[in-house]
Amino acid sequence: MIQIDYKSHKSIYEQIVDQIKYNTIKGYLKPGDAIPSIRKMALMIQVTPTTVAKAYQELERQQIIETIRGKGTFIAQQLTIQPDKAAVEKARVNLESVLMEFKLLGVDTQQMIEIATEIYKSL
């Protein structure tokens, strides 16, 4: 379910965050679904529980998951879609940075839109 690339420059906890987010977007994880406990996930992906805990805390901060005391961790009932202005702005800046790469690679607007649309629909 979660694949960690230990060679990646992206930190492990960030990979966990991204992949759980991805799984919620794709619908593989639905609101209310339980996700593995910190210790189980740590065993599954062969990292220390602290690292998983950090990822889960970040996900809870972003309201992707909810933790219930002594019970475990679950996908949030209300999956964001809160027009958080700061978050949109941050995403926009990130997008600009990535699109710069495409521009430099000589991709024209039409091609870029096709690529972006294809990816977006696959999410």
Place this chain on the structure above:
Amino acid sequence: MIQIDYKSHKSIYEQIVDQIKYNTIKGYLKPGDAIPSIRKMALMIQVTPTTVAKAYQELERQQIIETIRGKGTFIAQQLTIQPDKAAVEKARVNLESVLMEFKLLGVDTQQMIEIATEIYKSL
């Protein structure tokens, strides 16, 4: 010409790389144009020369600039547009990650395309 955000969590050398890339894309820097020496640039943007050196090294690796011994550093004559398969793939992965943010924020496909197009044309 180059603006560094010292509070940003993006590393300074990466900011330099991105902004020089941006300037070449926008046409503010054309092939053959000289760019400031490491020391001058370091003075201009108030960072240590080693940081600038690292940025220039990265730009050279990406074939955005060329260093001519004894002459200085210049924007490359052949600005990419080389179908570097690995580079495209990397950019695509980055794009997917960023678009995931938009999806989670509840942006629909149409809105996303509008935002991306607007940014792309401004580049």
Place this chain on the structure above:
Amino acid sequence: MIQIDYKSHKSIYEQIVDQIKYNTIKGYLKPGDAIPSIRKMALMIQVTPTTVAKAYQELERQQIIETIRGKGTFIAQQLTIQPDKAAVEKARVNLESVLMEFKLLGVDTQQMIEIATEIYKSL
């Protein structure tokens, strides 16, 4: 009568304590009133009896409720209003901490008083 927010980071037993206190303040529970046995309460709010027991124990310590052997548990005849210096001091420290949040959020004194008064009267 008692609503538990399982997602809250406040512990369940603390929520029980607070809500029973709240009900006594509002007069919904009067001195001498019986409150459900540990087991009934546990069934009602879907938690384990040990959690309820812990809450009742804390309430007894604070002299909000009294347990009469073989009879059950009741709201205390003498509802506090005892000038417990330590308790007042503790409440004061808690208040300072909470008011700090308001200050940081830019709430001015007048607004704070309005909010506090409104809440206090609703209790």
Place this chain on the structure above:
Amino acid sequence: MIQIDYKSHKSIYEQIVDQIKYNTIKGYLKPGDAIPSIRKMALMIQVTPTTVAKAYQELERQQIIETIRGKGTFIAQQLTIQPDKAAVEKARVNLESVLMEFKLLGVDTQQMIEIATEIYKSL
């Protein structure tokens, strides 16, 4: 400058967060001021650097401080005062909980206002 109560039920990192916040409110720490590096602070208050790091990260998330790569950590130029609706609501709930204590202790509205005002002005 920072006093940790190791016996407190409040976690160490939270005490650090609260006290730095308090110092900014009181004006002892002004925008732009440097705060001790993670390692120095760790030595000062005799805790492990990880714990201080956690506190600093939380403070940065709350935009109380800003970290500058390789330079250190500083009080933010823009001390919040952003009417974050969620934050205000959370503070309000906390206030209600604290005020309940006063009510139970038999403090009347007028007295409560006096106490709250006094504390608020001292902040």
Place this chain on the structure above:
DNA sequence: GTGGTCTAGACCACG
């Protein structure tokens, strides 16, 4: 069992 916190020590990238 669960998550939350802390320690002690390590390695890394950055400036």
Place this chain on the structure above:
DNA sequence: GTGGTCTAGACCACT
């Protein structure tokens, strides 16, 4: 020097 991340192991409160 700085902050960021990770490990390995521990203790705690809560359910």
